[in-house]
Amino acid sequence: LPEDGCSNVLLYHGTDLSSATSLGAGAPLSSAAAASNHIDGESGFYLATEKADAEFFAVRRWIGSVIVYDLKGPALSALERAGAETRPIPGGCPPHFCGSEFFVPQTAFDVFNTLVAQGEIGVGL
Amino acid sequence: VSDSKFSRYHDPSAFPLNAVETVKRHAEWFFAGKKFDTSEAISLLVQEATRGGAGAVKIDTERGWVSITADVDWLEGDVAAFFAPLSYLAGGRNSSRVEVALTAFCDAVVTATSKGVFEVKSGEHVTELHELSTEGRTVAFLPPLEERPPSLEEAKTAQPQTTTLRLVQGEGAERISAAVASFLEKQQSA
Numbered sequence: 001l002p003e004d005g006c007s008n009v010l011l012y013h014g015t016d017l018s019s020a021t022s023l024g025a026g027a028p029l030s031s032a033a034a035a036s037n038h039i040d041g042e043s044g045f046y047l048a049t050e051k052a053d054a055e056f057f058a059v060r061r062w063i064g065s066v067i068v069y070d071l072k073g074p075a076l077s078a079l080e081r082a083g084a085e086t087r088p089i090p091g092g093c094p095p096h097f098c099g100s101e102f103f104v105p106q107t108a109f110d111v112f113n114t115l116v117a118q119g120e121i122g123v124g125l
Numbered sequence: 126v127s128d129s130k131f132s133r134y135h136d137p138s139a140f141p142l143n144a145v146e147t148v149k150r151h152a153e154w155f156f157a158g159k160k161f162d163t164s165e166a167i168s169l170l171v172q173e174a175t176r177g178g179a180g181a182v183k184i185d186t187e188r189g190w191v192s193i194t195a196d197v198d199w200l201e202g203d204v205a206a207f208f209a210p211l212s213y214l215a216g217g218r219n220s221s222r223v224e225v226a227l228t229a230f231c232d233a234v235v236t237a238t239s240k241g242v243f244e245v246k247s248g249e250h251v252t253e254l255h256e257l258s259t260e261g262r263t264v265a266f267l268p269p270l271e272e273r274p275p276s277l278e279e280a281k282t283a284q285p286q287t288t289t290l291r292l293v294q295g296e297g298a299e300r301i302s303a304a305v306a307s308f309l310e311k312q313q314s315a
Contacts, residue, residue, distance in 0.1 A: 017141055040218045059144040060210050091218035095154035
C-alpha cells in the first residue's frame, strides 16, 4: 500500500450477499456482525489488495459479492494509527493468493466508520 | 470522495457471484499453471483425503477417467465442497477443498460412498461409473480433453524426446559405468 500518506488506494471486501448488501447500504462496521460472520482467523474486518482474492472470500460463502473501498491517503494513515495493518494473507494453498490483506481490528471500527461518514472512505462495487 | 462510482450507497445484490462460475475464472487459486492440471488435482485430493484420516488412498486411470479412492470418507458425507471453495479445519486458515475445481473444469464428476453414488456433473460414460462402491469415498472425474491421462497403449508407444541417463538398480557397477560412459559420449557427439 502507498506510504506517502497522499495516494488513494482501492481495497476489496468479499463477503456473503446479505452482508454485502448491508455494507453497501451504508451500515457501519459492527463487532457483533464481525464476530458472527467470520469463518477463521481473528475477528475483524478484512480487505484484500486484489479483487481476485476478495472474490474467493465472497464465494466461499456460496453466493457472495465484493465491495470496493476507496481510501484516501490520510484515511489509510488514520486506520494504521488505530491498529490496522497490511500483511500477507495467511494460509491458503489452495487457494494461492495474489495479494495482501488490510486487517482492521475491532478496536479500529469506530475510526473506520467515522472516515466513511466523513467521505474519507468511499464505498463502491 | 466525489467520484460517482464511490458514493455512499450501493446494492451488491445486483452483482452476485456464483461460486462455481467464479472458480472457472480463477484456476490460479488451485493450479500453478493457471489452468486445470490433472496431476495437481490428484495431489490436492490425496492431501485432503490423508488430512481427513485416510490410511490408504488408491489412484486409478481408465478410459480418460481418474478416480481417487480412500478408506475413509474425507468429506464426512457432505458434498457441498463440489459446489463452493469451502475451507476445512485440517486444511488450516483460509484453506479450500479442491472438489469445486473438478466441478468447474472437468467434463464429468461422480462421487460415491457406501451410501451410494452422487453424480455431481454429467458426462459420457457416467452410467458405467454408477457401479462405484467403497467403504470410504471415491471421487472420479473426467478431465478436460487436453488434460486426460494417456491410455496404457499411448504411454507405451510414447518416445522420449531427449537423450536421458537411465541407471537401472541391480545391473551392477560395471553396467552403470558403461551406461554413464555411453551417455557422455552421446552428449559430446550431439
